[in-house]
Amino acid sequence: MIRIENVSVQFEQRRALSDIDLTLGEKRIGIVGANGSGKSTFVRLLNGLQTATSGRVLVDDFDAAKDGRKLRRHVGFVFQNPDNQIVFPVVEEDIAFGLKPLKLSKEEVNRRIDDVLARYDLQDFKTHPSHLLSGGQKQLLAISGVLVMEPRYIVLDEPTTLLDLRNRNRVQRAIAELDQTVITVSHDLDLIADYDRVLAFEDGRVVLDGTPADVLPKYREMMA
Amino acid sequence: MIAGLYIHGQSALHRAAAGAKILAMVALGTGVFLIPDWPVVAFVLATVLLLYPVSGFGPRIMWAQIKPILWLLVIFFAVQLWLNDWQAGLLVITRIAAIVMFASLVTLTTKTSDLLASLERAMQPLRPIGVNPEKVSLAISMVLRFIPVISTVASEIRDAQRARGLDRSIIAMVVPLIIRTLKMADDVADAIDARSFD
Numbered sequence: 001m002i003r004i005e006n007v008s009v010q011f012e013q014r015r016a017l018s019d020i021d022l023t024l025g026e027k028r029i030g031i032v033g034a035n036g037s038g039k040s041t042f043v044r045l046l047n048g049l050q051t052a053t054s055g056r057v058l059v060d061d062f063d064a065a066k067d068g069r070k071l072r073r074h075v076g077f078v079f080q081n082p083d084n085q086i087v088f089p090v091v092e093e094d095i096a097f098g099l100k101p102l103k104l105s106k107e108e109v110n111r112r113i114d115d116v117l118a119r120y121d122l123q124d125f126k127t128h129p130s131h132l133l134s135g136g137q138k139q140l141l142a143i144s145g146v147l148v149m150e151p152r153y154i155v156l157d158e159p160t161t162l163l164d165l166r167n168r169n170r171v172q173r174a175i176a177e178l179d180q181t182v183i184t185v186s187h188d189l190d191l192i193a194d195y196d197r198v199l200a201f202e203d204g205r206v207v208l209d210g211t212p213a214d215v216l217p218k219y220r221e222m223m224a
Numbered sequence: 225m226i227a228g229l230y231i232h233g234q235s236a237l238h239r240a241a242a243g244a245k246i247l248a249m250v251a252l253g254t255g256v257f258l259i260p261d262w263p264v265v266a267f268v269l270a271t272v273l274l275l276y277p278v279s280g281f282g283p284r285i286m287w288a289q290i291k292p293i294l295w296l297l298v299i300f301f302a303v304q305l306w307l308n309d310w311q312a313g314l315l316v317i318t319r320i321a322a323i324v325m326f327a328s329l330v331t332l333t334t335k336t337s338d339l340l341a342s343l344e345r346a347m348q349p350l351r352p353i354g355v356n357p358e359k360v361s362l363a364i365s366m367v368l369r370f371i372p373v374i375s376t377v378a379s380e381i382r383d384a385q386r387a388r389g390l391d392r393s394i395i396a397m398v399v400p401l402i403i404r405t406l407k408m409a410d411d412v413a414d415a416i417d418a419r420s421f422d
Contacts, residue, residue: 090337
């Protein structure tokens with residue numbers, strides 16, 4: 001369960017989020033909004049990448065202000081551009097990177113890497129240079145690098161924006177198969193059409209909140 | 225593109241400990257500078273070159289390692305020829321070629337993570353004076369990882385500026401490259417934080 005209690009975020013000259021008060025318990029939550037509406041700032045609060053200027057963010061037993069490091073293991077984060085997320089030159093090394101703080105045995109690290117690569121049919125790319133993967137494979141590698149840490153929640157910030165249709169569909173299927181609670185920021189409304197709940201942001205506030213059937217038509221109208 | 229990145233294989237060199245390979249590299253690098261005769265250094269170079277097929281690498285991969293420094297070898301040879309004689313020129317270029325080819329062979333046969341783990345172990349004694357071995361090894365791995373990424377960005381910018389007729393402007397190339405690299409650095413720092421690395 002995620003609880004956002006009267007959270008505001010103020011940047012130097014700009015208020016990015018204003019008095020957000022929400023409880024999120026659904027398995028699939030979509031976040032929509034125009035550029036600069038506050039949606040990315042909102043999801044960055046969930047794993048402590050962004051701290052609230054006022055209010056409180058609670059994810060299960062973790063308080064984002066106090067338990068930042070533990071929270072980052074509990075809430076995985078996948079960014080829009082996988083090229084900025086993959087930090088090691090070889091696929092298996094990049095996946096192993098997130099496991100380093102856990103001090104696992106070499107066998108356990110290898111087991112987790114093999115499992116996650118098999119899941120996305122990337123086992124043949126285990127020792128492959130990461131920069132030579134296709135866009136879709138890179139995004140799946142970025143997801144793998146997060147999944148291997150076995151988080152309870154996964155935040156995806158515009159995960160299909162840079163992908164072609166085939167890779168976009170592949171990533172959509174991968175997201176659908178995740179056991180974790182998923183929070184997806186997206187401009188691709190089809191991606192979140194079958195989610196449990198959608199929040200629409202405007203000027204740092206949640207202006208629409210409900211099922212996709214309720215929210216998406218109104219959001220389309222709002223953006224027309 | 226970076227030429228010398230790990231290529232998976234099962235040779236004896238692939239299986240050898242990363243620390244031993246780094247030590248061998250240091251020994252070879254020092255050794256060739258202690259040898260004053262070019263035929264002996266040429267023999268060392270020939271031995272290094274022989275290790276390529278033994279480790280499963282063909283002429284194409286060997287050529288990819290030496291090609292980027294060929295112009296440098298030509299310049300060094302010419303300078304030595306001008307200042308001394310052709311034997312001195314051969315001595316200098318066979319030394320450099322032996323070191324570069326062996327260093328490339330080490331990176332081709334050693335996973336970056338194994339190399340970095342060895343470096344981290346070697347740097348542990350420096351911890352009391354404030355050196356964080358994990359951060360140093362992360363920085364090295366990121367250099368290797370982001371050379372091809374920045375090269376792709378540079379090529380995208382070159383194409384975009386060419387399309388605008390600005391292919392001769394250095395500023396049109398350098399300014400967007402710096403801005404995109406700095407933005408990328410911010411995003412990468414976030415991604416590292418997000419993966420719980422402190």
